[in-house]
Amino acid sequence: MVNPILIIGITLGSAFLIGIVQAFRPRWTGWIFYPTLVFDFLASAVNLYGFLSGSIGKPIMVKIGGFPPPVGINLLVGKAEAALGTLIFAVALLGAYHWGRRGFPQPQGKIMVLFLLLALGAAGISFTGDFFNLFVFVEITSIASYGLVASSRREEALEAAFKYMVVGSISSTFILLGVVFLYKATGSLNMLDIGGKIAGGFSSQVLGLISLLILAGLLVELEVFPINGWALDIYQGADPVVVALLAGAAVKAFYLVYLKTASYLALPSFFKLSLIFGGGTYLVSQFFAWRQENARRLLGYSSVGQLGLLILAGGLLLSPSLPASSRAMVLAAVVLLILNHSFSKSSLFLLADNVKGEKLEDWKGVLSSSPVFRFSFTTSVFSVAGLPPFPGFWAKLLLVMAAARFSPWLVALILAGALAEVVYYFRFFYLVSLGDKKAEVGNNLLAPLVASLFLVGAVPLAYKMAADKLSLTLPGGVLVLLGLSLLVYLLGFSRLLQWLASLGLVAYGAYLLLPFLKADLSGFFLGLILAGAAVLLLATYPGAKNLSSSFYPAYLVVVFSMAGLVLSTTWFSLFVFWEIMSWASFLLINMGRGKKAAWIYAVLSAAGAYAMLGGISLLPSPYISSVKSPGPWLALLLSLGFLVKMATVPLHIWARDAYGESPDDFTPLLSGIMSKMGVFGSALVFLYVVINLSSRSSFNYLLGWAGVLTAFFMTLLAVFQEDLKKLLAYSSVAQVGYILLGLALFTPLGWTAALYHTVNHFFFKGLLFVAAAGIVYRVGTSYLPHMGGLIRRMPLTFFASLLAVIALAGVPPLSGFAGKWLLYTALIEKGWIFIAVVAFLASTLAFLYSFKILHAVFLGQLQEENCEVREVPIPVAVVEIILLIPLVVLGAFPRLILDPITRVLGKVTALGIPDLKYTKTLGVVSRLGHWNALFLMVFFAGAFILALIFFALTSARVKLVGQMDVGYSGEVPRSPEDLHFGYGMYDHFRRAVKWLIYPLATRVWRGIYEALGAVAEMGRRIYTGDTNTYAAYVIGISLLILLIFKG
Amino acid sequence: MWAKILYAFLTLIGGIAYGLLLGGISRKITARMQNRRGPTVWQNFIDLWKLFRKKTAISHGVMFYLAPMFRLVGGAGTFLLVPVVVGSPYLSNFSFGGDLIVLMYFMVLGCLGMALGAAESGHPHAPIGVTRGLSQMAGYELPFILSVIVLMVADKTATLEGIVRAQQGGILHWHLFTHPFAAAAAFISLLGMMTSYPFQVVLAPQEIAVGPPTEYSSTFLSYMFSGRSVFAVAKYLLFMNLFLGGASNLLWAFVKTFAIFLWPLFITNVFPRLRLEQSVLFFWTWPTFLGLVDLLRIYLVR
Amino acid sequence: MRKWFALALLIVLGFFLAEIASSFPFGQEKWGVSKHYVDRGIEENRGANLVTSIVVNYRGFDTLGEVTVLFLAATALAFLLSTCRCRRKYRRWDASLILKTASETLYPLLILFGAYIFIHGHLTPGGGFQGGTVIASAVMLMLLSYFSFHPNHRALSTTEGLAGLAFVLIGFAGLVWGGSFLANNILPLGQWNRLFSAGVIPLIYVAVGFKVGAELSGLITDMLKATKEEE
């Protein structure tokens, strides 16, 4: 144990000493400055360790002057204070190091004194146990801040400092008046003493007003809306290092003391006050940041918002009706939020210090400038936005769970704010990752790197805290695999090694997870994931490709998080893996050409995931398999996330570009397997959530329509798509629409259809995307009109694609037909005939694009520039062949999959097994009809071969001619281009269905986004920048607080 | 089993011949309506023989080479999946292979193969024709599906046999009369299927020279030709089974299919041609409406 | 508009402040923790001036903070103005003879008076802050009189720093020998109402006096220097 007074005394002494040394040997000041900070940090850390390890049992009470509490001043350092002290000095050390490397402004001794005393003031605020002493430390902090904010001596900095000073003076006047009145009312200045008196029944008619006076002063310092204009100005105008210290450390001390004051003064209305101001600040700030073009101000809005969230959590803590278990959750959330925000925001501001210019545009291309920058930035943005696996994510999880006990509206508020945060942070991320050229970036990156490493290091701690509080268990094997996946990053010097390691890891994963491969729903999907990932990974053979070094780690994380997802037994666990999967896939998509697509994907994913989290928080039991009947709305909320991943209309707007412009090696996984996680999730919802029969039918019918409309519209859009991968993207989404439809039927037959199609879709769409990757790799473009005639150059790929397309179109005798047959049979059996009509029509439309894929790529005229194109690389060809086999085999023997599905469905007690019989002559027999797959295959193949032989024997001499050698009305075509019909192939049809393909959803979503953005921009204007106005806000809001909450 | 295959083979030959004959008849009737003498009704047999006997054949590649086989096998397969005479051990062909859903998808196979082969020819008219054909298919398929679903739901079966059995017991039990709107929708969509006027833009002999098979000649064309003929017969048979109560013997089959054959023929000669988008929109409005009427009826009654 | 709005706000604020203040009847006896200071102050500290006892001992930690605040202000000001090119017309000549003569006479007296105040802080009204301020006013007087008057900057810094250190060290001495920071039991308390009494209180007040004097002097000098036009 280190006596906290030592920290304060020694720091003060050093500050005075620096003052002397500065006068004689300015250069030596550093020799006092840094060791002092290190000492402070270590001393606080030792105390924190003492508390955590239990060697310090109760809070350390320091009686200054030896007087017992009410008489003298005392410091009271408990666990929270020790932790906060450690945090403050850690951030201060980082900032000091960073500033020192960049060079302190001269005279440096002075700035060091200010810096040291700012940190000390913040620590003092949290340590002190006396109200007047609190005021003194508040002033120390404030004055040091005024000086530091102005320290860059830029006009903006001075303006910000001045505003801060005016507002800060008013706020400290309130605090001072409150403290003195408090003394007058209670006869004491000691926090514990006053708290004891109030708890003991002391009351006074003005006690409420007095307390509110103090709290209002503290709320100003806590930057609540709308009295935070000054704070935003500081974030924008002051030196980033100073901002890092203020936002990362000083404000947190104010937060702690706010909580302490509120709980000592214990007025019943305090928790409402905190909830209202915290929630309001949180939501409004996250929202106002939407169209912010100044990077630093954007970060400022984010800081203010995070602080709002903290205050909201504080409100929960102050609430008398919060159950004890939830209180523990909120406490853990607060700790994690503070940790998360301090380090991520320090890191971001210190990074901002390295970027020239403040506009978001100036940040373009910084991500490609240096790997350290990229790592720190990504980590910090992820953690500040509350994404897994960083502490912010767990904090959000805990907070939402606790808030759900309180009110669903609070959950909605928290999640809405979190969503808004994702919107603008990933807009930032998207702008930052734009740009081909490297931006010029400073190399003062150690401090941000350390901060972000700290965030990474805090992950296990955060996980443990959350897991304890939520009784959350994640499958250990999967966690190990996820960890190992990240280690693959270390092999970044060689892609080939990474590839090999990935293959090995998938194999190891399969070995590790072997016991889970049972004949149930999880096992079914697990098998698909592991086998599929292994095959698709094979095709990503790096060769001479320009893959990012984080491609393979992210790929593996996606794979194993999917494995974890299907193995989850609680909704928490499912949500955690769901988020990991989403964000890892976001990173992968962002590595491709479509940065904006990745952003839209991120936003919609987050929206879905948060809806899901909201739903989970309202569920009575977190166990997936415990049946619940909460009604259709909750089920819809839960399934939104899954619907987004399945890109169900109208949530599909991300899919085209995200699929089309993601790295070619990732798209097969995205389409073939990842979209199936949505299927898995909705299957769970159908099975375990909507149990009430009357609501089930309407819910299912709704989702049935959603599925079939997805199939219809996406198919239609695919017809007019001129980009190979985007066409396949639409097609993929449409196919998943069928799967959703099958699930929504909720009959054994419908589920059989859905599960069959799930597997089969992986085969043919995986094949097509792998082939597309190979083609794009060889041809160098994904634009269909630039291809054509490639059958001559890549016959194998043509053959594979041909079979895949036949399966895709659902034409017998290949495997695709089974899914269609089962689905239609199920639809008619269930009596959903209108849906059946649309489904039929959609699959007819699929023929249109099926032909387009084959024609525009492989048939027609070979373009001149593609004459030298070679067949796809060998690994791709191998994968094509591997995926080809099941298409044919399943075409003849669909029972190879139907039987396992029947067994899986047998486990799912709510459904029962499908009413299918198998006979030799009629094949598969349903109640409606029958279909003999083997016969069709044999018949077709036999007849085909027979006809071929007959033809070969009887036909005349066959002469092969060149591609330009066609009967063309006497004209002589000059180049293959003249003869190729590869652009606007369905223009005539488009004229007929113009009204159906109007991009309504995109326009509506964009309209909503832009309307909200415009509102945000209007709303932001309340920050007029005028000092008088800000002062008026402060006084007005304080009065409002007094008026409303005094009761 | 072998006997069955033999019968199937014979039926197939008969089907091809019948198809060719119907083609000849249609040419003759058209000519007469236009005040021409026209070719003999056997002209199609003569053409086929001539093509088959050509000395050389020009090929543009593998897919081009295989397409006629796709076409023939697709057409023949469709034909064989439709029972000519329901219940007859031989004339019901291979209808055990699958129900109506299977049939409707199998029908596409031949067209798809042919389309791909034609597209490989490198002649731009071929894919233009194909895309037109596919688009038109998207048009007429909607009313057709509607009426098929009406029948399936009404009869609670998806097999052709079941549907035929449901129509037994007098002419008034034919679906043509029990579900007149659905039947009307289906028969209108038959016009699109047969690419007859006014829905003839797919082939458009004047501008794109019969579209898809434009580059085909000689033996290749003969295969295509026979495939096309038997495919047409298969469609007539299908309609017969769906709406006209099937056939109890071969004679009835001839009569009924001939009647169905006459329907597009009469339409085709008195209408101008529609543009593609007009056809599609036409199919998606009136016949669809008719189909929906019966569907709604079924839905509400159920 | 803006004025009326401000007035409205202020009226409401005034109402609230009045409501709180009026609940404490003016001039009536109401003792809280300070009853302890009044009743036992002499016994515990021997300082005749109870306010000083409180400022330096009972709430000595506040005073340490207060000293720090002043130090901070001086540092911040010196830092900010160190590069300021606040060009403004400033006279370059000395003041009138009357002022100069008076200043020369008053300067040592004022310093002496200041010292007296802070040395007797524990006995009479006043103390370190007051004394320091008087000393600074002497310096200001000289600055106003003589254009070329420059207090030694290093000396000021050193005084300021050493005085601050002294305060902290006295505090630590209390921690080491007296059991707690700033404990007033390491020196004999002496007799009530004597100069050498009250333990460490006079020592601290002397340090504070030096510190405040040096700081305020430095503050004034820095501000004045910043406005001087550069040659």
Added chain:
Amino acid sequence: MAFFVSSILLILIGLYAVLVKRNIMKIVIGLSLMDTGVNLLIISLGFIRGRTAPIINTRDLLVNTSSKVVDPLPQALVLTAIVIGVAVTAVALSIVMLMYSKKKTLEIDEYKELKW
């Protein structure tokens, strides 16, 4: 009572300057006035009618002190508050000087670069 009223009025006058005046110096002066008002208010809160200053320099004050002197604590507090007020004012003035040196104006309207 008059002490309360006048010191609260002083606070309000200072705040009025902060809210309404467009000149930076006047705003700083307003803050200073406000501080003064607060200090006066604190002092007057500690006053007890008919008592003497809490300086025990005569023997009769030594006994039964609490019935003879005013409350010393507010006086001690106000000492601190005054010094802090001075410090804030000093920093404020230095910032104002720098601001003036950059833009050569004290109009607050000129200092609205940071907004929205």
